Amino acid sequence: MAPSIKDVAERAGVSLGTVSNVLNRPDKVSEATREVVLAAIAELGFVRNSQAAQLRAGTSRSLGLIVLDLANPFFHDIARGIEDVATELGYALVLCNSDEQAAREDRYLRLLEEQRVRGMLITPVGPMSERLDALRRRGTPTVLVDRHYQGVDCCSVAVDDVAGGELAGEHLVAAGHRRIAYVTGPLSLRQCKDRLTGLRRAVADRGVAVDVVEVPALKARHGYEAARELFDGGAAPTAVFCANDLLALGVLRAAVSTGRRVPDDVALLGYDDIEFAADAAVPLSSVRQPTLHIGRTAARLLVEECDQPAAHSHQQIMFRPELVVREST
Amino acid sequence: MAPSIKDVAERAGVSLGTVSNVLNRPDKVSEATREVVLAAIAELGFVRNSQAAQLRAGTSRSLGLIVLDLANPFFHDIARGIEDVATELGYALVLCNSDEQAAREDRYLRLLEEQRVRGMLITPVGPMSERLDALRRRGTPTVLVDRHYQGVDCCSVAVDDVAGGELAGEHLVAAGHRRIAYVTGPLSLRQCKDRLTGLRRAVADRGVAVDVVEVPALKARHGYEAARELFDGGAAPTAVFCANDLLALGVLRAAVSTGRRVPDDVALLGYDDIEFAADAAVPLSSVRQPTLHIGRTAARLLVEECDQPAAHSHQQIMFRPELVVREST
DNA sequence: CCTCATGATTGAAACGTTTCATCACGTACC
DNA sequence: GGTACGTGATGAAACGTTTCAATCATGAGG
Numbered sequence A, B: 001m002a003p004s005i006k007d008v009a010e011r012a013g014v015s016l017g018t019v020s021n022v023l024n025r026p027d028k029v030s031e032a033t034r035e036v037v038l039a040a041i042a043e044l045g046f047v048r049n050s051q052a053a054q055l056r057a058g059t060s061r062s063l064g065l066i067v068l069d070l071a072n073p074f075f076h077d078i079a080r081g082i083e084d085v086a087t088e089l090g091y092a093l094v095l096c097n098s099d100e101q102a103a104r105e106d107r108y109l110r111l112l113e114e115q116r117v118r119g120m121l122i123t124p125v126g127p128m129s130e131r132l133d134a135l136r137r138r139g140t141p142t143v144l145v146d147r148h149y150q151g152v153d154c155c156s157v158a159v160d161d162v163a164g165g166e167l168a169g170e171h172l173v174a175a176g177h178r179r180i181a182y183v184t185g186p187l188s189l190r191q192c193k194d195r196l197t198g199l200r201r202a203v204a205d206r207g208v209a210v211d212v213v214e215v216p217a218l219k220a221r222h223g224y225e226a227a228r229e230l231f232d233g234g235a236a237p238t239a240v241f242c243a244n245d246l247l248a249l250g251v252l253r254a255a256v257s258t259g260r261r262v263p264d265d266v267a268l269l270g271y272d273d274i275e276f277a278a279d280a281a282v283p284l285s286s287v288r289q290p291t292l293h294i295g296r297t298a299a300r301l302l303v304e305e306c307d308q309p310a311a312h313s314h315q316q317i318m319f320r321p322e323l324v325v326r327e328s329t
Numbered sequence C: 001c002c003t004c005a006t007g008a009t010t011g012a013a014a015c016g017t018t019t020c021a022t023c024a025c026g027t028a029c030c
Numbered sequence D: 001g002g003t004a005c006g007t008g009a010t011g012a013a014a015c016g017t018t019t020c021a022a023t024c025a026t027g028a029g030g
Helices: A005-012 A016-024 A031-044 A050-057 A073-088 A102-114 A130-137 A161-174 A190-203 A220-232 A245-257 A275-279 A291-307 B005-012 B016-024 B031-044 B050-057 B073-088 B102-114 B130-137 B161-174 B190-203 B220-232 B245-257 B275-279 B291-307
Strands: A062-067 A092-097 A119-122 A142-145 A155-159 A179-184 A209-214 A239-242 A267-272 A285-288 A316-319 A322-324 B062-067 B092-097 B119-122 B142-145 B155-159 B179-184 B209-214 B239-242 B267-272 B285-288 B316-319 B322-324
Touching: A005 A016, A005 A031, A016 A031, A050 B050, A062 A073, A062 A102, A062 A291, A073 A092, A073 A291, A092 A102, A092 B092, A102 A130, A119 A130, A119 A291, A130 A142, A142 A291, A155 A291, A161 A190, A161 A239, A161 A267, A161 A285, A161 A322, A179 A190, A179 A220, A179 A245, A190 A209, A209 A220, A220 A239, A220 A245, A220 B275, A239 A245, A245 A267, A245 A275, A245 B275, A275 B220, A275 B245, A291 A316, B005 B016, B005 B031, B016 B031, B062 B073, B062 B102, B062 B291, B073 B092, B073 B291, B092 B102, B102 B130, B119 B130, B119 B291, B130 B142, B142 B291, B155 B291, B161 B190, B161 B239, B161 B267, B161 B285, B161 B322, B179 B190, B179 B220, B179 B245, B190 B209, B209 B220, B220 B239, B220 B245, B239 B245, B245 B267, B245 B275, B291 B316
Parallel strands: A062 A092, A062 A119, A119 A142, A142 A155, A155 A316, A179 A209, A179 A239, A239 A267, A267 A285, B062 B092, B062 B119, B119 B142, B142 B155, B155 B316, B179 B209, B179 B239, B239 B267, B267 B285
Antiparallel strands: A285 A322, B285 B322
């Protein structure tokens, strides 16, 4: 149906190879024929079939990206950083959403492998899966995003969550707080646990009490409910540190609805610095992760490995988060 | 490098066609050989090359989706709905982000066309572009999302923004408001204009004053600034209707920071019902668009046209939004 | 006039599938 | 025992590119 290079060749009265040359090495063909061929291309509305090209070439110019949840601003920004760099360096990006489901991750991995992506960026749902490891060992360059796996021989880019927790703790202690609540998602999540570790490390030996409130998920609703209970209880904390901004927004809502003033009655500190943090009813202080930078770095590492596999050596990169102070503390 | 069907055939001691049959019509091949072939596939770690398959087949099983901004919850939810249906019906989805830039849209259109996507879902940046129209006329089924174009012969799915404005107006009038501010992005955007039209229609002849405040973009910061001015001014409105939830969150912040109570001192109504609306400091009333449903419908229309072009006739579908009342009104 | 070098163009092979006409081999039937 | 038939398996062609060795034309140098 769609015109092929052959149709163009006929129309232009040249051979098939010449058309290909016009497309791929225009300098190897004379001015005159080049014009004739380009005219034919325009007339027929020819669009090259990249499937055929890549089949012949044996390698594609696309990268696969599988993230846990595109709705999460954290991953969204990372994806954006990756996309920028990929585009810039001439790669296309195939975006996939595993939705934290191993089955979906598996399906997308197979799909991307069938499409022969040149490289792979992924935040795996669980530990290194069979299929992912096979893909990597079979020679597809792979970069882990927001994860480090011991003993897995590939690049990875992540953020130091312990350091983030420390930043939070130091900030709150410096502001004079001696009773701090840590509202967190399941401590089985490494992020949640690491941030608590950092918090504890920062407040150690300073006479500070840390109340840990674990809720089932990192959603605003759970933050709200946890805060209602906290505020009702006896020794109410003077500061609440949340494992992410959504929880903090929930806590903020609880404060507003019970007439508490932030930060006067209770200080509030989030994590991630999502876009809404700055626009909350009381602009939220938060620990910011360099998401865009993470994405860009991951993409650069991957492209480097794809383009110069010989010169490449795997790196595990760990970024440090940064404290953004606004009105809530 | 990667093992091909030929390698599998050799290993299993059968012909190339037989391997293909095992893959595509397992019932046409005897139990015994099927097992031998499957064993060979497993041993070699064979993964089929879909580029070659699609090249031969002349048609792929993937759909392209180009949206204006994946960070926008509205588009994100639509994408999700599309992805669900596509996956369900056996299509892969290639997700692209035009970022409201015509140049990016154009680049992605070319990319998707080179990849020979089977069908296309798009919210165009501007009017129907040359390249998009060419693609469509060349036979790629296309569905417009959140847009209707007069005289363009293809399916489209959108939401009735005038009706949404009316819903908002009726609700506020019924609550007794007689001075309403409409905080909006550029009125050159159809959505913003239509919602105003609906609002005016609802309040017509009821002795209601509508103050239109136009800001440069649909962002929380602009809502905040607009509200500060509104509140400072003389005849302050008793209700504020915003062209989207982000603006409304900005207005809410202005209210909280100036000590106004919502909804007692000023009622607040948003649009889109993004996830954060429910979790705002004062849970936000909002006009909800059936985003997931829009996505699912668009995908179903497209797949229908791809699978049974003969039985298909183009449809322009218009959904009605719905009012979600929470605590802010 | 012949040889050579240079540059432009050509034609065929190859990439990994799928499809389809053909073939081999039993089995059932008369 | 011969014919017809059904089941499985085979092999070659085709999809649209890219690549590369080979060919051709042209002009320069001897």
